[in-house]
Amino acid sequence: MIVGEYTMDIYDLIVIGAGPGGYVAAVHGARLGMNVALIEKEYVGGLCLNWGCIPSKILLKKGAVIEAARTMIEKGEIQGIIHPLFESIIAESRERVEAIREGLESLITSNAVHLLYGDATFTDNKTISVTLRDGNIKRLEAKEGIIIATGSRARILPSLIPVDREKIITSKEALMLTTLPKRLIIIGGGVTGCEMASFFRSLGSIVTILEQKEVLLPNIADEEIIKTLTRGFKERGIEVICNAAIVRCGAEGNETIVATHEKELRADYVLSAVGITPNTDHLGLEHTDVALQNGFIPVHPNTYETNVSGIYAIGDIIALPDRIHPPMAHVASAEGEIAAEYIARKKSSWIINYDCVPSVIFTNPEIGSVGLSESRAKELYKEAIDVQRVRDSWMGIGIALKQTGLTKIIREQRHKSIVGAHIIGAYATERIHACAVAMRAEETTPTMSKQIMAHPTYSESIREALLAFDGKAVHVPFMHQKRAQ
Numbered sequence: 001m002i003v004g005e006y007t008m009d010i011y012d013l014i015v016i017g018a019g020p021g022g023y024v025a026a027v028h029g030a031r032l033g034m035n036v037a038l039i040e041k042e043y044v045g046g047l048c049l050n051w052g053c054i055p056s057k058i059l060l061k062k063g064a065v066i067e068a069a070r071t072m073i074e075k076g077e078i079q080g081i082i083h084p085l086f087e088s089i090i091a092e093s094r095e096r097v098e099a100i101r102e103g104l105e106s107l108i109t110s111n112a113v114h115l116l117y118g119d120a121t122f123t124d125n126k127t128i129s130v131t132l133r134d135g136n137i138k139r140l141e142a143k144e145g146i147i148i149a150t151g152s153r154a155r156i157l158p159s160l161i162p163v164d165r166e167k168i169i170t171s172k173e174a175l176m177l178t179t180l181p182k183r184l185i186i187i188g189g190g191v192t193g194c195e196m197a198s199f200f201r202s203l204g205s206i207v208t209i210l211e212q213k214e215v216l217l218p219n220i221a222d223e224e225i226i227k228t229l230t231r232g233f234k235e236r237g238i239e240v241i242c243n244a245a246i247v248r249c250g251a252e253g254n255e256t257i258v259a260t261h262e263k264e265l266r267a268d269y270v271l272s273a274v275g276i277t278p279n280t281d282h283l284g285l286e287h288t289d290v291a292l293q294n295g296f297i298p299v300h301p302n303t304y305e306t307n308v309s310g311i312y313a314i315g316d317i318i319a320l321p322d323r324i325h326p327p328m329a330h331v332a333s334a335e336g337e338i339a340a341e342y343i344a345r346k347k348s349s350w351i352i353n354y355d356c357v358p359s360v361i362f363t364n365p366e367i368g369s370v371g372l373s374e375s376r377a378k379e380l381y382k383e384a385i386d387v388q389r390v391r392d393s394w395m396g397i398g399i400a401l402k403q404t405g406l407t408k409i410i411r412e413q414r415h416k417s418i419v420g421a422h423i424i425g426a427y428a429t430e431r432i433h434a435c436a437v438a439m440r441a442e443e444t445t446p447t448m449s450k451q452i453m454a455h456p457t458y459s460e461s462i463r464e465a466l467l468a469f470d471g472k473a474v475h476v477p478f479m480h481q482k483r484a485q
């Protein structure tokens, strides 16, 4: 169709942003029979693939191997000196990202999704203008729906932490550094701050985390898990300073300086990890009727439709009623599936139960959680909860490999259903899924304890914790089981 000087391309569904939310929505929509355009201004895979989940996990896994080798040297089991080649490690992670990007691009296009590289802005509630990479402009119209999946970027607090992307950086630059920081100050002890601290420490940097709240991972993890992580970090030589109010931060020559009320710290880099900002500011939303709430887009919690019929939003940019939306890749993808189904069929066969969404932190030690923390469960269930804990050091594999770790399961007393599970230690990011599945299936702890786990695995601790609710766990000291009766 030709409109004035522009051609107007008409699609059933237009998706803006090809991160884990947008590309899954686009492919799902195409498989449901819709004619789909997916617009991406930078790289397919979004923050997750290019500067988030994937590169950070490559680096963290490599860091964990280096640290394990160092421990074996200390124990006299390996001879030699570990000398990590930081630049090669970073280069390899960038190569893997590019390889996945290529595969993803062909996944998208082989599903007949029309992938357009360009910057999308709304012109009204139904039309989008795309400034393509070659400077040309394309106009697109959506017959059935538009999904906004433009994600987020690191939050910048310029008057407090003047990020210059050279010495005062965010996680994006940290994942592409070419020299290993000798000293690194991380401002913000949330998930990104803790993961970055864990990686750089494993390569040998001297790391300090400054967190303004009382604890690391505030409102993110269970209190006992936070204590275990903090202790583990300190044992690894990571300095953790909580209740830290920053009064000054800046670069001076080759150094950076951060001052709190109590002390002044110097390092070669400062990494600012103080949260996220939704990418809703350059989208032309002012040409639509889409409502915003502190920059985020409020949506219906089951359909992801915004206040404007036919415009949906998913992933890091959304705000849910009555709960904080978890900014995680797997959540964005699931929301993308559902939104695409609503646009194609006006219904979906499922809704996300946000209480059962697992969250994982790839620090050393790893953390996996699902559901309520102990303090939140006590509040919600008015103390009518039971808690069971199993230490890895009580279990065969934990003793064999000298691992410390904790599995903690919380159930409500009336139905004996799990309302929270928290694991810290080896493979916690994998182990947690058994608990998430049980929670989603609304299984009681006696029923779930009938599922045996393979030996010798760390997952055995989950069954032991379930059995301990009824005083039946063979490897849990009896006094710990009785206390929960």
Ligand SMILES: Cc1cc2nc3c(=O)[nH]c(=O)nc-3n(C[C@H](O)[C@H](O)[C@H](O)COP(=O)(O)OP(=O)(O)OC[C@H]3O[C@@H](n4cnc5c(N)ncnc54)[C@H](O)[C@@H]3O)c2cc1C
Binding pocket: 016, 017, 018, 019, 020, 021, 022, 039, 040, 041, 042, 043, 044, 045, 046, 047, 048, 049, 051, 052, 053, 054, 056, 057, 118, 119, 120, 121, 149, 150, 151, 152, 171, 192, 279, 282, 283, 314, 315, 316, 317, 327, 328, 329, 330, 331, 332, 360
């Ligand atoms: C260091 C780090 C580690 C992380 N690790 C994990 C992890 O282990 N597990 C996990 O679940 N989550 C992790 N996350 C969070 C995860 O990356 C995000 O939750 C996820 O990427 C959000 O997906 P999304 O689809 O909403 O948006 P994004 O991944 O941000 O994708 C949005 C896309 O939209 C594009 N876009 C924006 N505006 C426009 C426009 N106007 N026109 C066209 N395109 C546009 C962007 O270029 C981008 O590609 C991590 C984040 C960071 C920073």
